[in-house]
Amino acid sequence: MASSTVRPDLSTSADRPDEQDVARRLLDSAAQLAYDPATEVDWETPLDKDFHGASPEWSTLYGTAYWNELSEAQRKELTRQEAASVASTGIWFEMILQQMVLRDIYAKDPTGAEFQWALTEIAEECRHSIMFARGAQKLGAPAYRPHRLVLELGRAFKTLAFGEAAYAAILVAEEVLDVMQRDWMRDERVVPFVRTINNIHVVEESRHMKFARDETRKRLRGAGWARRQINAFVVAVASYFIVTSMVNKKVYENAGLDAERAIAEAKANQQHKAMMRSSCSGLMEFLASARLLTKPALAFYRRAHLI
Template sequence: MTVVTDGAVLRDALGLLKDREEVAERLLEASVKHSFDPDTELDWDAPPAPDKWFWPPELVSLYDTPLWRRMPEEQRMDLARHEAASLASLGIWFEIILMQLLVRHIYDMPVTSAHVQYALTEIGDETRHSKMFARLIRTSGTPTYAVTRLHHNMARVMKTISTTPGSFASTLLGEEILDWMQRLTFPDERVQPLVRGVTRIHVVEEARHVRYAREELRRQMVTAPAWQRRLVGVTSGQSAQVFALSFVNPKVYTDVGLDRAEAVAQVRASGHRREVMQTGAKRLTDFLDDVGVLRGAGRRMWRSSGLLA
């Protein structure tokens, strides 16, 4: 998509965008029909199946590395359990950031508009998701894997000063890669029923969030001034680098009895892991490229994150 500011061309570009209120009304209707209460929808009291994974093995960071091939099956499954908890912890951190970004986005808007009403609905969804992920961590018997203090404080600044297009680009980064992995997880019969249930709920409800963020980012990239479009490229590239580093907390390797330095080195050298992360990000990076985010320094930062081939 070519982003321009010429008046006539801008009017044509705006005509291609879906009406903000129309999109929100459809998402509100879908929310009524397809929303879930994890507390009653899932069987939290069922004991875990001893022969099932907490995360598909192919999505575990060390899969198909020399270290993975030396690990006994029990240790591989334990690593999958801890990595699932690490992803759930990352999801909670991200969704708390997202809720603040959404509140900032609608602060000056008419509260009766469908666009604002859907944002409030999404905040309700994200509240349930955060509680659901926290309950999954407790049920899994693992620690909570917090991001580093540096990344925690970087996010504190970002969510306070982020521009609107920057907020929605970061929203999609946190949603779409995990969504791709969860779409592989919930139908996988090798995986624990509770994990499959959690990912199914998240995939169904997250599809609406992705649609809302994509439509708004496309709209913002058409109407934003040039400096803001350049800035969103850089800030999204920074977010991609932080996200890639935070995806699996390296403490999981220590907690399952592995040498952390060796495990981290093998993950970084793994062609399989690189392919998984780039495949998971491809739908997003194609979209960001289309709307003009992946330009210049921002594109180089995305490449350095390992999420863009």
């Protein structure tokens, strides 16, 4: 996954007053509605294992023959491990996101709303990463990390991606996580502290997704065919590795299951693939409207079961 080096935008906020409007509204929203996970989440109450870690329907094994053989206790442990893995993947990508955004605003006017919103978003992402880390730990999970190759590809992406490639990839990661968490936060079968974490993340990420959509549209103004083709491909490849890294294969062993059988049945699980496709319809509509659903890009989205 490669792109060009960063191109600093040396213009000031006064040069583009209309382009500051979205950032101003997001700053106002953050001032009115923001959370401190350190105090909002119940970290003290011991984990209640009578609850799931995520909505069962979102489990990679839900609907399979293996799922039907599991006891309720096994199902709950599996969803707790899967939720922890998703949280760990979220931390990994939030660290990439923070570096790309910081690099993007490096030489911009600090008095502008866009600059100040970007720092506000980074501050929120820092709190989210700590919240996810504490949540995964409380779920009784180890530190799940993407495969070594994916980690190195992420290292390259955060260094090289800029403009619409960076912001569209940010959007994909945020939207995929958002649709899951909207279900989990409303589900009374999910352990209460995880529901609180999901609610905080959904509320604050709605601002981040708004900014990512706006930046993607803005950076694509006047973009030619070749530029759209290249960036559509880069975003699709990044999205594929992000989505396929969400549930680590080690979750099955850590949940006490037959890992080999679980991996095979999860890979063939059409129910889970359908959940992913239906939940990403709005995201795909946006990418289509931005003309980022090229034939090569579509191949990767299909492989990730996002379309």
